[in-house]
Amino acid sequence: MKPAESQTPLTFRDYASALKPVWCPGCGDFSVLSAITKALAELALRPEEIALVSGIGCAARIPAYVNAYGFHGVHGRALPLATGLKIARPELTVLVTGGDGDGFSIGGNHFLHACRRNVDLTYIVMDNQVYGMTKGQASPTTEPDWERGKLTPGGPQINPFQPLVIALASGANFIARASSSDPNGAARLLVEAIRHPGFSFVQVLSPCVTYRPEQRHWKKLVRPAPVEATDEPARAARRLLTDDSFNIGVLYRGHRKPYQLAMGSAGDNLTLIEEEFST
Amino acid sequence: MKPAESQTPLTFRDYASALKPVWCPGCGDFSVLSAITKALAELALRPEEIALVSGIGCAARIPAYVNAYGFHGVHGRALPLATGLKIARPELTVLVTGGDGDGFSIGGNHFLHACRRNVDLTYIVMDNQVYGMTKGQASPTTEPDWERGKLTPGGPQINPFQPLVIALASGANFIARASSSDPNGAARLLVEAIRHPGFSFVQVLSPCVTYRPEQRHWKKLVRPAPVEATDEPARAARRLLTDDSFNIGVLYRGHRKPYQLAMGSAGDNLTLIEEEFST
């Protein structure tokens, strides 16, 4: 193993890798990447103590752009991969990044169960209400009447998936919404999310300028949430009833104990277990 | 095709198949089966116009015990199979039956998206808070401190999945809870659920007498819900905040239009489409 490098404080630039993102110019994900590096700098975490896990999609490309350990896994399965990693290596800071299709369509089941299980992870979903990587189909968060998805020419005709509602209903311990139009604000939210014990979920509105160019206007629609975060699920639920999906900020901070199995604790000698087999 | 049989009214016995269930004596699922046959008789549906679709598990055995078309598919995938069937054959009455593991663990993603999609199906989950078929592991609805699941010896330590909350949050159009201890009441609820357009979800508390013998006491705990059904999601959500999971009755009746693609509508001649390829 390498000797630990000198412990001089790192700037956000130190958390960016040398790789050039494949994203389209203007894609919201650039800002999210910068928010993540800023948050990591603010938290002063050592790059080797961080892991970013993702599935597949434009947003899911992020791990390789961050100077940290990363895993760019298969589509929709980032959360269980991160869960395994965090349980086996509880001392690491584990972030999970991806898109709305990856997280809520093929990955929907893991999202439900990750919220319930409440492992100490931070899940950052760059929501652009579209499948960017596969060139513009409707995602679960797409509006029912969006007619430009080529698999749903008449519009999906389905009520959009409500990420914050589902996160709350399934028990996420920290729930927030950020916007890629304000990377510094997003960075502050991420710092909080990462610090908060248990499963933290942050939806980041991150326009797909290529397949949803109208989302460029989001930056005019977002605003700070009118009220402070709550630690009462009921109150949070009520707030979501009037949420138009442009309120930015922390919605909910819970107090549930993170799920952690006692990994690596000292134990029996294997011989004791083998004894059970003796006739 | 057979000539239609004489149209004499059928009794609930006519909806039972000749097959003897494999269930343990005393299993709650017997009553659910009888509730289903009663509901079908009440609705006076022709057996050939009904299809029951299920995955795998004790509860999921139901289709073969009903005199109707049935599909006993793979674990966790009953909802998409039923969705395909109903969209291809909109005139059929399609019920989906299964357990809590089948529906909320491996099948969780399809549950979310079936609620959203709102196809005109009735989904009946026999919830016994355990995997019966595989001999007694914790399911998503199991209490965090249930220590008798052999894969989770210290208890699952996870907040239980809230079926009605998630159904509501993801947009199911009819939501009710029934109890196997009152098959007639359950039958009445099922009649309503089947009649209601769109996706209807009915959780039936159905004890597993073998792996959760303490559930025999459920019959003493259940009671009619203190309030009438609502058609306002917000109100329904508030009610669920104080729900101890023993309120029986309809919680929510929505008005969303069922999802149905225009199957079989007359259309172009294929030649017109082929013309597009001519240079």
Added chain:
Amino acid sequence: MTASFSASDSISIALAGSGGAGVMTAGSILLDAAGQSGWYGCMTRSSGPQIRGGEAAALLRLSRRPTESHDDRFDVLLAIDWHNVARFAAELMLDGDSVVVGDPQGGTMPDAIVALRARHYDVELKKIAKQMRGGRPNMLALGMLSALLRIPLTVVVAVLEAAIGAKGEQVLAASVAGVQRGAELAGAVELGRPVPVVERGETRRWRLTGNEATGLGALRGGVRFVAAYPITPATDCLEWLAARLPRVGGVLLQAEDEMASINQVIGASFGGCPALTATSGPGLALMMESIGLAVAAEVPVVVVDVMRGGPSTGIPTKSEQSDLNLAVYGLHGDAPHVVVAPTSIADCMRTTQWAVHLAEALQTAVIVLSDQALGQTRAVIDKPADVAFVAKRALPGDAEPGAGAYRRYALTESGISPMALPGMAGLQYTADGLEHNESGTPSSQAQDHAAQLDKRARKVAHFNFGESWADVEGDGDMAIITWGSSTGPTREALARLAAEGKPTRLVALRLLSPPQPALLEEALAGVRRVLVVEQSHGRQLYRYLRAHYALPGEVRSLSRPGPLPVRPGEIRQQLTQWSQP
């Protein structure tokens, strides 16, 4: 088809440039204009990792004779700029006889290309375009290439109108001007080889991709229900279908994931509607459990896999023939099913249509192995002949005993049992993925298991697949066995060999599973040497053939992983060397 085919019959052109240069637009218009002028041809897209924009190359081959695959080399490289062209180096087979045209102001020519010492022309595309109102370098390039190929300007303009007319008068006018100017610039360029002379004949030509042909085959076969989850490079097949299914009374459902799509398809088919899904390797892997359900419960389904580079996420945008193992062997338990593969772009239509027919006739799962090279190459071809495969499922007759006596999984001689559909009175049954007896009742008894396994194996093994099992062509005591997109280059290699007086046989397998040992034995009678040609690292076809066939004489394998296709020249060379004493 295996008629002589000489280098002078076709010309190969690579058009490259960086993001936003409009390489693909120019290439497509060139292909269309060529098609309307009597050329056959094809165009493959190659692009970098960027989601959109990024460097790109349009690889075209235009020919006097039908062709759907690329040649060994490119005659012309036109680089709108030189930025990142190096990344395509491996795909651009240039040599000293190639002609290279590029903008000296657009970066530096890669060393590898300089080293070829090919004839080289500097054309200041960017500068010239700038001088024109709304001028774009790609239109200059289009004009140059059109002129070099002697495509009438009127045809190019007509195609331009159809393609970009919607963008307004001004844009169109600027483009037309660009093309005209480009044609002038072409005067300075000497190709150093004759340009084939083509004439617009009587036969009607079609212009389509394999993915579109697959879609059309599905519709022709009777598919009216499609459920799918998007995945490259199958998405454009699905998108084509999504826009057209409603026009023929069908539907396309976008599913939440691949487990959902395959089960939706099974459900629709259980209801009696011929149904299909399309995906690529990762999605096919996810579907296998449920494809096993279709096999066990005997529900017809068609699953198209447009293969891409593997393993895992692999290379989503590029071609490889490496899902053969998964398609043939990837089901748990003994699960006989059918695997077919198109042998050309046009054949995507026929094979998919056949797949629907087979699924319905055999009440089982049929996997169609297409690939990115077939699926996303656009070709100008003769209008394919109509084939007569229709979806026809065995339904219960009037004599079928009802009222509980119906045996859904009756042990018939053919192994195919009449399938009741919901709505048929008195024939209610439960389809089951558990092992079952003839009535469908679950059974774990050895006799029932053996009987149903036999039945399911029998119906597939004893079925008469007819002539479609393979394209068998040519003569001689050497043979090539190949499949899928490797068929095109193989055919061309054999045509060249035939022209050299070295006839060689071709067996392009359309039916991959179940194996047809008797038919292959007949096709290879008298053969002493067999070369197995495919595009995979693990020689999957070669291994598969060994497992199930007794191949005559000496057998060799010519296999390479994607994304580079096997080239006609390599095949020819391998056979020529082998036949040398």
Added chain:
Amino acid sequence: MTASFSASDSISIALAGSGGAGVMTAGSILLDAAGQSGWYGCMTRSSGPQIRGGEAAALLRLSRRPTESHDDRFDVLLAIDWHNVARFAAELMLDGDSVVVGDPQGGTMPDAIVALRARHYDVELKKIAKQMRGGRPNMLALGMLSALLRIPLTVVVAVLEAAIGAKGEQVLAASVAGVQRGAELAGAVELGRPVPVVERGETRRWRLTGNEATGLGALRGGVRFVAAYPITPATDCLEWLAARLPRVGGVLLQAEDEMASINQVIGASFGGCPALTATSGPGLALMMESIGLAVAAEVPVVVVDVMRGGPSTGIPTKSEQSDLNLAVYGLHGDAPHVVVAPTSIADCMRTTQWAVHLAEALQTAVIVLSDQALGQTRAVIDKPADVAFVAKRALPGDAEPGAGAYRRYALTESGISPMALPGMAGLQYTADGLEHNESGTPSSQAQDHAAQLDKRARKVAHFNFGESWADVEGDGDMAIITWGSSTGPTREALARLAAEGKPTRLVALRLLSPPQPALLEEALAGVRRVLVVEQSHGRQLYRYLRAHYALPGEVRSLSRPGPLPVRPGEIRQQLTQWSQP
């Protein structure tokens, strides 16, 4: 092992009855008591479709020599009642020399058994039990069988105490009384064959199932992270692990589905912790996409598949060797990985331990193909020898260049590249399922793809798997190649043949993939006839061998689907007939 083994060395007993009769309890206690009295032996459970209760049969074989598989026939059938015994008919290999004991008041003896004209005793078990306080027929049966086998009453009582002591004094006393009464009843029964005489030797015996042995192998190999979703017949392996992992500092996570469990395992292993999941056919099918990720991203994982009857949900409670195809070929793309299979119950431990070692050494996915017959048969065996396989992953050395220069997928000669673990400073990298270059940066270039495909193939193909690749035993110019639970009956058949002076070779493959043609060629040197023995309908092993090996001489296949095992007698007969001129 292949030492002579004659019929008189063992005795086979079937104990059957309907729901609630307590057949399994009696059978287990009999096995334990026999084990403590010096017998080797095994017991398989067979039960009906009911979730709990329902008819059941405990199939026991007790032997003077180590044995883990059943004989061709049963010496004794004891039916506590006759209800539904007919359902087991195919599994109860009785003949005219068998002894049948049953309760004449408990239903009627099935015709098939009457027809055997076997020696038959009526014992009114139910009536006699009723006359005793708390009497139960199964304890009478236990007593009868113990007495017939000359197992000392004290031993039976001691085992009873351990097994049901917790139920209280009264229950225990009643059971002991029942056993005593049963022993008296046995006096009337004449076995008509000698009972083997056993002595408790010096060697320590173990009593365990294959699923437990698999669990122990995992722990021994160093696995400390298990994630899984329950599925028959793998669940009891997982349950065994769940209770024991915490005792050695490990954890077991119950996942929401199989996609979750395999990815949790990949995540834990990426973090440096040897990790495993166990499942059965349907679950393995669902995991394949992500197993491909482990292969492409080079993350060690072990996946145990305890096979059951297929296809689809199939026969969850019964054994079959029909997931070989899926395990070997079921990944999309070219994805070299390792497949191993235990050759006996005891070997489940060794093979699983080896699998962990291989996964860690090769940084890839290793699939262990166990099966229900191995997994759920409980055997009394000699304590298995310790093996020295440990989990050892190549980590970067001190000389590894850090600060962005680390190449996770370096093209080493062995193909194995040192793997950095999170926490190691300066070696941050991103593991990727996209094709990549040496640093892990995604690449769709042909050169990178070819280089990484070569590397991944090389590390598996060139690895020295050592002696463990197969159990090679015996001599002669005939050989049997087999695997998994078919090894037991094969071994026994070969022992019989050897005793008859017809030596025959055994190759029981522990390493199924990658193939080892050189080793097999050596093992089969001089062989003229090869019989391939397996339990599948599609002759999966036979086909697999053809694809990858050149087998010498004439090759035949003896294959049958589950749930009936191939019997030693059949194998012997097939070989005997074949060798007749």
